[in-house]
Amino acid sequence: MPRVVGVAVLGSGGIARAHATALRRHAEAFPEAPAVGRLVAIAGRDAARAEAAARRLGAERWTADWRALLDDSEVEVVINAGSNDIHAEPSIAALRAGRAVLCEKPLARTAAEAAPMVRAAEEAREAAMTGFNYRFVPAVLLARRLVLDGALGRVYHFRARYSDDSLLDPDAPHGWRHERGLAGSGVVGDLASHVIDLAHFLVGPITAVTAAVRTYTRTRPAPGGHRPVTVEDAVVATLEFEGGALGTLDASGMCPGRKNFLSFELNGERGTVAFNLERLNELQVYHGDGRARGLADVLVTERDHPFGGRWWPPGHILGWEHTFVHQWEEFVRRTAGAGGEMVGATFADGLASARVCDALLAAAEEGRRVAVPAP
Ligand SMILES: NC(=O)c1ccc[n+]([C@@H]2O[C@H](COP(=O)([O-])OP(=O)(O)OC[C@H]3O[C@@H](n4cnc5c(N)ncnc54)[C@H](O)[C@@H]3O)[C@@H](O)[C@H]2O)c1
Known part of the structure; x- marks a missing residue:
């Protein structure tokens, strides 16, 4: 038991x-x-x-x-x-x-x-x-497996977007997410932090960034009047990786029609993988082995895929909530001192993401390329 x-x-x-x-x-x-x-x-x-x-x-x-x-x-x-x-x-x-x-x-x-x-x-x-x-989306873990197995070869590019429409309505009430003192940042901490973690997980450490940020909605309604918004609504950035890869990151809450569009594409010398959270059961893969041309859609629900066979038969898809179950499973295994493959983010990984978030804000504020402090 x-x-x-x-x-x-x-x-x-x-x-x-x-x-x-x-x-x-x-x-x-x-x-x-x-x-x-x-x-x-x-x-x-x-x-x-x-x-x-x-x-x-x-x-x-x-x-x-x-x-x-x-x-x-x-x-x-x-x-x-x-x-x-x-x-x-x-x-x-x-x-x-x-x-x-x-x-x-x-x-x-x-x-x-x-x-x-x-x-x-x-x-x-x-x-x-x-x-x-x-990190616990099966398609993301499959992308990582392909990178670690060398199927893509040396990674040249990581291009990522995180777009949603959460900040579009200027009449939506002021909350903790709009206040730098409480949130730390806007879409940088809220959305980009996820992307940065995936970049670290899939490609390796980010060592330098440039960035621009915008705040489009300057005040929001609050009891007794409007309150200032002190965080950014959007960020666009370049990323330099320790291994030599170049990346782009674009996160914004000002994207009509986009709901939870976290997407990335990873280009290596032998192949490409592309992912979009709004289609989280799928990974687009190009192997470049001469037998196939163009990206193929892989439905990541086979028994030999990450977490395959845990839930439903192949083709019976998973949802957003399963990522929290997978995360909890690893966490509770850690608390019990049990072994097995560990892929979840440690606190050190959380700090690594926070360092890049800080660097993005500094780069935007100072209008220059900022080196990310090494751990
Ligand atoms: N992993 C993800 O995909 C994901 C998605 C959404 C939010 N989040 C993160 O989860 C956190 C919460 O986000 P949310 O969307 O649930 O926000 P929310 O505003 O719905 O909830 C925040 C909660 O914090 C509680 N809280 C604040 N101050 C407190 C205090 N002093 N003592 C006890 N409770 C206190 C509030 O009671 C509230 O229940 C944030 O850090 C956010 O970045 C993560």
Whole structure:
């Protein structure tokens, strides 16, 4: 029988639900897992909302004081799904209190804020993961397998976009995502941080960037009047990789018709792979072996594909929520001290992404190429 691990989720918003879903569905796909999670408590800024979330998601307790989670002897794992301003302090406190921590992306508002989180994880020797869940898309893992196997040869280019329409409506209310003090940045931390992590995962470290940013909506409605928007709505950047590859990154919340369009194309000397999160079961592949011309659409649901056979027969596709189940599966294996292939982002990976985010903002502000500090 797997060990049952008590889990607390900090945050009662959209992404808290995705994690709660992952806990519920995990054992169904991973019956051999050494441990499974039980949602014990939810903490939110607002007690009534935390209670509503706890009732909806099946948590036994709720609180408006996240510190109470650490006094709860049944809580062994903290999933930090709060807004960006509440990532560092509770995650460090939880690690010091002997809890494993899965913290949402971006790991922190800045690299300076993320660095002590990495130190706390090292000192505590507890499992610590950054919630870059797109590493767990089977098609992304297949792309990585092709890169690592050398099927693409030397990688020349990584071209990525993350486009959605989340910032288009100028009358949408002001929230924490629009305030630099709370969010750290706009689309750079919210969207580009995911892309940067995938770039690191697939190609290797980014060493220098140039960037331009724009804020199109300068104020947003708030109780008692309008409040200024102090973060960027869009970023366009160039990326230089340690291995010599050149990349481009374009992230924006101002794209009508785009909903969750995280796409990348990787060009190597022998082949290309291309991916789009809005079609997450597919990977476009070109092998350049002379037998095929052009990119072929591969439906990444075969038994020998990553996570193949875990859910449904080949061709029976997966969704966004499965990435959270896969992420949880690896995390709970880490907490149980079990082995196996580990692909999830560590806190150090979260810091690496934050360093590039900082560099993008500095490059845009100063109008120059900025080197990303080495770890
Ligand atoms: N991995 C992904 O694909 C993905 C997707 C969306 C959001 N996120 C990340 O998840 C985090 C939350 O995003 P969201 O969309 O759920 O936001 P949200 O605004 O819906 O929820 C934020 C939550 O933080 C809680 N919170 C804020 N201050 C708190 C405090 N002092 N104590 C306890 N709780 C507090 C609020 O109660 C709220 O429930 C962000 O860091 C975001 O970047 C990740």
